Amino acid sequence: MLNPDPFQAQCPTRVILDRIADKWTVLLLTAVxxxxxxxxxxxxxxxxxxxxxxxxxxxxxxxxxxxxxHAYPTVPVTVEYAITPLGASLExxxxxxxxxxxxHIDQIAKAxxxxxxxKAA
Numbered sequence: 458m459l460n461p462d463p464f465q466a467q468c469p470t471r472v473i474l475d476r477i478a479d480k481w482t483v484l485l486l487t488a489v490x491x492x493x494x495x496x497x498x499x500x501x502x503x504x505x506x507x508x509x510x511x512x513x514x515x516x517x518x519x520x521x522x523x524x525x526x527h528a529y530p531t532v533p534v535t536v537e538y539a540i541t542p543l544g545a546s547l548e549x550x551x552x553x554x555x556x557x558x559x560x561h562i563d564q565i566a567k568a569x570x571x572x573x574x575x576k577a578a
Contacts, residue, residue, distance in 0.1 A: 473521065476517060476518075476521065477547070477551070481503070481506055481510060481511070481514045482514060482517075482518065482551075483551050483554065483555055484503045484506075484555075485499060485503060485506075485511075485514055485515065485518065485524075486518070486523065486524070486540065486544055486547060486548045486551060487548060487551065487552065487555060488502050488503060489524055489538050489539060489540045489544070490540045490544070490545060490548040490552075493527075493537045493538065493539035494537065494538055494539075495535060495536060495537050495538075496511070496512075496515070496536050496538070499511060499515075499538065515538055518544065519538075522541055522543050522544070523540070523541055523543055523544035523547060524538050524539060524540055524541060524544055525538065525539050525540075525541055526538055527539070
């Protein structure tokens with residue numbers, strides 16, 4: 458694609474923006490950026506993600522070239538996920554976003570409470 462324009466409905470970048478905007482993508486990329494990680498370790502690390510959503514998200518990240526999946530011939534099979542160079546470049550972009558959210562959550566909560574108070578009045 459010569460000139461991708463995410464403001465155009467049919468632009469394929471919208472699929473990637475949708476993936477990047479997903480909280481599970483942000484959390485999983487951050488987790489595998491720390492070190493290669495097995496599936497169940499990711500499930501424990503990222504609280505609240507279901508097995509189904511974890512599997513779907515990892516498959517999407519693998520398809521997009523952001524993580525790799527390596528299966529070891531053990532019984533049962535051990536599967537490990539690692540970040541790719543492309544994924545690492547995205548994770549370096551997303552890490553400040555996660556940091557911003559942590560740094561500003563109190564201000565957001567206060568704004569939400571003020572907004573909700575105005576709506577109730």
